[in-house]
Each structure stands twice: as structure tokens, then as C-alpha cells.
Amino acid sequence: MKNFFKAIGLWSTIDEEFEEPLEGITLMGDAAMQLEKKKLLDYKAHYYLVIKVELHVSKRYLHAKSSKEAWTILVKSYQKVANIKKEKLQEFRSQFELTRMRPTESIKEIFTRIEEIVNGLRANGEVLEKVKFVEKILQSLSLKFNNKKIILEATKDLSTLRLDDLQVGLVTCERSLNQQKDETMEDALQ
Known part of the structure; x- marks a missing residue:
């Protein structure tokens, strides 16, 4: 001006x-x-x-x-x-670092939660590369997704992995794990 x-x-x-x-x-x-x-x-x-x-x-x-x-x-x-923007940015950075998947949280919910934090970071001037987003999703996963996480990190280039592909793969894995859990419960009840 x-x-x-x-x-x-x-x-x-x-x-x-x-x-x-x-x-x-x-x-x-x-x-x-x-x-x-x-x-x-x-x-x-x-x-x-x-x-x-x-x-x-x-x-x-x-x-x-x-x-x-x-x-x-x-x-x-x-x-x-x-100054307010700097404070908000610090808050969003802290949330980003501390975010972990809750025991009852689904893949879609953790994606949405992290996406909201990333949008807050971007709205306050933070430049966040897509690979950071992908890495954060993988870091945030609960232990039941450890095998899938290890396979993804070993076989995929995280810098080129699309978020949609990651989400679809993790939702499919989640569905499979839930089916196994249901079958185990049915077997235990019989």
C-alpha cells in the first residue's frame, strides 16, 4: 500500500x-x-x-x-x-505434531481431522508439502495399521503417493481388519 x-x-x-x-x-x-x-x-x-x-x-x-x-x-x-496469525500458526503446528489416531477413530475421521489442521496451517501462511501430509497420516495411525504402514513405506515413494490412493488403501485395510475382528468374535461366541 x-x-x-x-x-x-x-x-x-x-x-x-x-x-x-x-x-x-x-x-x-x-x-x-x-x-x-x-x-x-x-x-x-x-x-x-x-x-x-x-x-x-x-x-x-x-x-x-x-x-x-x-x-x-x-x-x-x-x-x-x-501477531494473532503467528499465534494461530503455532497452535496449528502443535496440533499437527501431536495428532494421533484415537482408538475408536476411523481412517476417514483421522484424514478429516488432519486435513482441517493442514487447512488451518495453510490459511495462516504455512506452506506444507503433500509429502508432509502423507507422512503425518502414516505417523498418526494406530498400531493395528502397523503392517500396512510398513508395507507402504517400503514399497511406495511417499513423495508421489496421492492422498486419495492412500486413503482408499487404508480404508480397505480397515474394512478387512474389522471383518477379521467380527469373524473372530463370532467364532468365540460359538
Whole structure:
């Protein structure tokens, strides 16, 4: 945005505080023209600040008396947003690292949960490669999927493994394990 104001020749207006002359002082000639010119430039800069920034943000500095004051409020607002974004990013990173499959959780549920965390990371500026996502899914699996995990890591290139293929393979494995469990229960009951 700073470059925008430089390009239209208003940055010096924003960068320097505009001050009205004290009450009772009347300027004449060139001084009066200079004052009017500065006022006009300040109004233009303030106008561009309002129209260039989203409405919910510009409401914070609508009360500003000069474009310099509006700019200062805008900069402080974005610094707060950046700090909040960093905190959210830390929270999502922590969740990503600590996520493990729960005993009653299905493959679809763990995929969805990790996908939500990854979307949160990406929304807050984190660049996450697909291979990290694949590795995280495999790390998060419960012990009953250990054999499938070992086979996948040994036979597949994780950097080229598609998430859909991984999910289909794990859901198929889960279904097979559940069938075996059901058959074992039936045999035990007979």
C-alpha cells in the first residue's frame, strides 16, 4: 500500500503530519495557498485509505483527523493481526505434531481431522508439502495399521503417493481388519 501512495504522489502527505494553523491565525498569500494544497492532498490520501482498505478495517481509523494518523492506526492494526496469525500458526503446528489416531477413530475421521489442521496451517501462511501430509497420516495411525504402514513405506515413494490412493488403501485395510475382528468374535461366541 505504501508503494501505491508513492506512485500517486501522496506518500509524503501520509508520512508527514498535517497540522492546521492555530486558531486565530490567518494565513495570507502563498502560505494560505500552501495550506489549502496540503489540506487537499491530506483529504485525498485519507480518501484513498478509506476506499483501498476493507470496510471492517477502515472503520478503525475513520475518526482520524489526518492521513498520517489514519496510516498509523492502519499499521498498528495489521501488526496486531500478524501477531494473532503467528499465534494461530503455532497452535496449528502443535496440533499437527501431536495428532494421533484415537482408538475408536476411523481412517476417514483421522484424514478429516488432519486435513482441517493442514487447512488451518495453510490459511495462516504455512506452506506444507503433500509429502508432509502423507507422512503425518502414516505417523498418526494406530498400531493395528502397523503392517500396512510398513508395507507402504517400503514399497511406495511417499513423495508421489496421492492422498486419495492412500486413503482408499487404508480404508480397505480397515474394512478387512474389522471383518477379521467380527469373524473372530463370532467364532468365540460359538
